[in-house]
Amino acid sequence: MKGAAMNLRVFPTAQAAADAAAEAFARAAREAVTARGAFHVALSGGSTPRLMYATLRDLPDIPWKAVHIYFGDERSVGPESQDSNYGTAQRELLSYVPVPASQIHRMEGERRPLEEAAAAYAALLPERLDVNLLGMGDDGHTASLFPGTAALDAGERVVANWVPQQDTGRLTMTFPEINAARQRWLLVAGGKKAEALADVQAGRGDHPVARLHDPVWFVDTAATGKLES
Numbered sequence: 001m002k003g004a005a006m007n008l009r010v011f012p013t014a015q016a017a018a019d020a021a022a023e024a025f026a027r028a029a030r031e032a033v034t035a036r037g038a039f040h041v042a043l044s045g046g047s048t049p050r051l052m053y054a055t056l057r058d059l060p061d062i063p064w065k066a067v068h069i070y071f072g073d074e075r076s077v078g079p080e081s082q083d084s085n086y087g088t089a090q091r092e093l094l095s096y097v098p099v100p101a102s103q104i105h106r107m108e109g110e111r112r113p114l115e116e117a118a119a120a121y122a123a124l125l126p127e128r129l130d131v132n133l134l135g136m137g138d139d140g141h142t143a144s145l146f147p148g149t150a151a152l153d154a155g156e157r158v159v160a161n162w163v164p165q166q167d168t169g170r171l172t173m174t175f176p177e178i179n180a181a182r183q184r185w186l187l188v189a190g191g192k193k194a195e196a197l198a199d200v201q202a203g204r205g206d207h208p209v210a211r212l213h214d215p216v217w218f219v220d221t222a223a224t225g226k227l228e229s
C-alpha cells in the first residue's frame, strides 16, 4: 500500500468515524449471513473500538446469532484484566447482543507458554474471516504487529510476539492471516496518529500498518492533519 491511493473515509469526529464503522459492520454482517450463513469478524484491541461498540450494540437488524467473534490480538492477561481486549469487548458490546457464547472466540492471553495459546487459536480460526477490524498505534503498529518484531515476518496464522518496549508478550494474528480476510478495516482517530498516517500515505518509513492489503480507513479529521492534499 506504500504511497498508493488510500481508501480513506474521513469524518469530523472520532465518534462519527466509529458510527460509520458500526454501520459498515451491520451491512457486512447482513451481506455475509445472506451469502454464506455466517459473519466471521475479528475485533481490534485498544480504546478506539469502544466508540464503535457503544453504537453497534444498539443498531437494529444485525443477525447476531450468526455472528462469530474473533480477536486480532490480545495482551498476555486473563479475561478479567482491564487490559484484556476480549474483556473490553465483552463488557461494552458482547454482553449487550445475543451472539451465542460458542461463537465468541477469546485468545487465551493467560495461557503459558503463550506459543501454545497462539497455536490453539490458529486451529479454531475459520478458513477465511469476512472482516478484520484493526486499529493503528502512534508508531504505525496494528494488531500486535509492532515495528522491529519477529511477528512481522511470521508465516503462521497466529503467533506470540515479544514486544521490546512492553514488559509482556502479546498474541497476534499475522499479516498472512489478516491479509487473507475478505476485508480489512482500520478505525483510527486523534492527532497522535496523524504523523504515521501521513507516512503511510507518502510511502515513508516502514510502518507495519502499511503492509495491510487494501484496507478501508475510517478516520477522524484530526488524524488527517498531516496528509498531503
Ligand SMILES: O=C(O)[C@H](O)[C@@H](O)[C@H](O)[C@H](O)COP(=O)(O)O
Pocket (backbone or CB within 6 Å): 044, 045, 046, 047, 048, 049, 072, 073, 074, 075, 085, 134, 135, 136, 137, 138, 141, 142, 143, 144
Ligand atoms: O491491543 C491493542 O492495543 C490493539 O490491538 C492495538 O493494535 C491498537 O489497535 C492500537 O494500539 C491503537 O490503540 P488505540 O485505539 O487505543 O489508539
